[in-house]
Amino acid sequence: MNASWRSQLESLFHHTFSTKTMEKSEWLKDINEGVSSGNKGHQMQEPGTTYRTKSGFVRFLLQERPGQVDYIELTDTISDREQMLLSIIIRQAAAEDKLGIGNPAAEKERIALELGRWVKEQLETGKRNTPVPVEFTSSRLEHEMIPFLIVREQGSMHSEHEGLEKLLHSFFEEEVMIIPLQEQEWLILGPASILKDDTAESRMDEEGETADDMLTGICSGLHGMLANEWVGECHVAVDYPIIPAESVVDTAATLRETISLGRKYHIGENIHFPWMLSLERLLNGIPEEQRHRYIELVVNRSDLLLEPEIITTLETFFSMNCNVSDTAKKLYIHRNTLLYRLDKLKQDTGLDVRMFRDAVLVKIILLLYKVTKRK
């Protein structure tokens, strides 16, 4: 079944439909031993053929292949009427060629969906280091690829998978793998070759451009392209290239955490990088109560630290590596105005952010304040 049919049925039956495959002889044996329905005794099987197994499942045939059958399976909690209805739907979909079986694009989407389900399961059970099972491994997953995670806040994915695939294919100019993790969350595996083309390499040598810089540029470009050409705003995270077959789950977990931290600590930003969020990751592990205590300890000295103008000033100051001139330029204020603000902060709080020690403290306070002030 293609994604649309499958999703509609899944939401109707509140059940996940995974396509399974078994030997035709085994299917025929089961059907003959089954407790009801089926096409007992017949050698040719039609899509929609259904039976209840002794072990408590209801199976529906999707298609017959030489020596094998593809089917879906539900627990036998569904009624006879529901079983009959589902059988009719599958038969109808097969007649209209909407099952998508045999269609390479739909088949690819099906595999991606199932791989997504598997990745999600591993994430939920905390098994970050599980290698991808053989049934999903393809040559694509054995090669180095760049992992991206895209998260949207609104909309529906069903009609968008194909559009997203076309867009990404045009953007990367090579085949990409789109693995849906949740309704608004996709893990994208893009070609690592874009980091390694001759021009890029020569530029790296000449200008000292790092892999981080390259990935940042690609991620920014990808985000801009998706915002303009897809369905609006989304969050994008990227990590270093991986061999997906070995570490797709671990990478998905890292990227999820990256977007979550990015959204929490850097509101308004849509592009997130794991290597930029080390401090945020560390602070996120501090218990809530301890965070509050720490903030109160410092902030209680003066409310000035929480004024929007000071927060913007300090954030810009830190993003400009504590360079006064660059910060003033970025804020479009006179250097003396910036110095006046920093002096006032020092006077009120005793913290001089031009000193490394105090700068670290204030940076931590600002990050902690962002996640505690909404309480």
Next chain:
Amino acid sequence: MAGVRLEHVYKKYPGSDNASVKDVNLDIKDKEFLVLVGPSGCGKSTTLRMIAGLEEISEGKLFIGDRLVNDVAPKDRDIAMVFQSYALYPHMNVYQNMAFGLKLRKFKKADIDKRVREAAKILDIEHLLDRKPKALSGGQRQRVALGRAIVREPQVFLMDEPLSNLDAKLRGQMRAEISKLAKRLETTVIYVTHDQIEAMTMGDRIVVMKDGIIQQAASPDVLYNHPVNIFVAGFIGSPSMNFIKGTLTEQGGAVHFKTTGIDIALTEGRAKIVREKGYVGKEVVVGVRPEDLHDEPVFLEASPGSIVTALAEVVENLGHEKNIYLNGIGNDTVIARVDGRSDIKEGSNIKLAIDMNKIHMFDTQTELNIFES
């Protein structure tokens, strides 16, 4: 090409008590160059992002042309965006970057080639078409970003601080180029900036925003000469308008404005307005632009009723003009902008005459311009 209309548009983020954009009503005409300006957090970018479709509209209606586009995806709004971060595609060369949007829309190769080369010619980047973004300067990258928007031939261009990553000299150049480009393309442009010089020099009309609310929408001339409130008066103009708090009193048949170091008579026309509006005897804020304080002997002689004496604390010599920071007029520092040939010395006490035909006056409570409301 098309106009853009916002009707009672609000933006409220989940979990926030206050709307970031409140009751915005704007009718942007076809081919108009409209600038949204205001300080950080005033809602200008949010408004633009709602027009772009990057932010959902919480309440109200947005029309592009005659089409209601509240629920239309950005790609289907027939707009092109240029943002502060150029977000060029680093693995594609300039030609591919510019052609990408057209390729997606299944334009014929010949059409794509024609549009890309025409846009490259307009932007003077024909010689860069084979280069990748990393090999370009900041100004060149911004031109490519503009080119990517131009080739789409959209109904509306949306630009969010597109020049803020450029150095001062390049900003000046690109400012003029974007203005020229907008006229040449005859297209509607909505341009966001916090820079009032960009706003004043580029916009057919400027919308000044503060706290998510439109303060005034008018031509640069009207905005500068007839600000509706203290915020607009202070935001537009550099150095900004001087504000002096004082009291209006009736004295010898004239209305005088008095405070520390200042006792000046209003013109008859302005005196009539403040009498009619009942401000005599009350505290008001007078606004004087730095260039409306004069040190030329001829002006001093002709304006005996508006002369003030003050200490010139700092003299900033900009060559063609000087900014004089004065102490002794009201309670705050007052800035006068005088001719570069003026011989005012730091530390000297000087006489200046205020051009009383150009002063503004604001209600201390509502902050509205008494002469404009």
